[in-house]
Amino acid sequence: MGKLFIFAVLLALNVSLGVGQEPSNQLNQYIDAVQRSTHTNNWAVLVDASRFWFNYRHVANVLSIYRSVKRLGIPDSQIILMIADDMACNPRNPRPGQVYNNANQHINVYGDDVEVDYRGYEVTVENFVRLLTGRTQNGTARSKKLLTDAGSNVLIYLTGHGGDGFLKFQDSEEITSQELADAVEQMWEKKRYNELFLMVDTCQAASLYEKFTSPNILAVASSLVGEDSLSHHVDSSIGVYMIDRYTYYALEFLEKVQPNSDKTMGEFLKVCPKRLCISTVGVRKDLYRRDPNKVPITDFFGSIRPTEITTGRVNITLAEEEDFIEALLQQEETNSQHSNFNVQFESQFPKDLFN
Secondary structure, eight states, X not given: OOHHHHHHHHHHTTOOOOTTOOHHHHHHHHHHHHHSOOOOEEEEEEEEOOOSGGGHHHHHHHHHHHHHHHHTTOOGGGEEEEESSOGGGOTTOSSTTOOBSSTTOOOBSSOSOOOOSEEGGGOOHHHHHXXXXXXXXXXXXXXXXXXXXTTEEEEEEEESOEXXXXXXXXXXXXXXXXXXXXXXXHHHHTTOOSEEEEEEESTTGGGGGTTOOOSSEEEEESSOTTOOOOEEEEEXXXXXXXXXXXXXXXXXXXXXXXXXXXXXXXXXXXXSOHHHHSSOOEEEOTTOOSOGGGSBTHHHHSOOXXXXXXXXXXXXXXXXXXXXXXXXXXXXXXXXXXXXXXXXOOOSSOGGGGO
């Protein structure tokens, strides 16, 4: 939508430009208002569609993204995690109860607090489509439902084995690009999302977003049609690849993001150039109303919460105690104003281990 068209719309709506105010300033204010997010909550649907031990990397992919969005503020109650195989308990796993995304075994991404909502043979095309469209079967637990609304920003991450126009589930069935587009269209018609970000790490991944026609969708894919998505490195001690290349570099970027970060979706869409990914990353943004370069990455990977970061001590003492320690609190506040504050997180995937 060009500025001249927007200006004509503003005049048609009898928008007053004000005395002494340039039309361009009014238009820029309107454009800035459009660029601001209107969402009120965040959800994530994270899917590993592959079984079998040799697909270990796909489980590591999805668990790594799960850990990242959870670290940035999306609670488990708003994350739907679908894992087609339990690598942590696989008899071939020499480290029971553990899954790693790099050969250095830096962090167990399975962890102690992973909440898997759909596991094993529950990960089917039917359950996935029912989840997106809100048509879950009677008796489905609340934790297995995508309870989004018109104010929800939804992240959908898919990993597994794909081809031109399909993604395999369990090596026994497929979801096609048309079926996925139809499910998303139903989501829009039912007011189940405000904006949607689709992230796909499979072979020929770009084919999965080709059929989309619904508004407010931004999509990124690890490879174009006709290209394979490749794995990153192998752990010789267990004989399998640990993670896929695109997800590896996406995680490298996400590890630098903090809840109050100013990094944008536009930066995220460039995380894996062809010299690193080997494949060509595909991006679709013609259905998206905002400029990705002005959209904070936390609009999809973080969470809307009333949070205030303070460097001083918060006084929550009883009334009769306030006079006694008021001077101490004032001194503490004065000292804190002269210190540097930064939110620190343990690095999930340090790149320097591979240099």
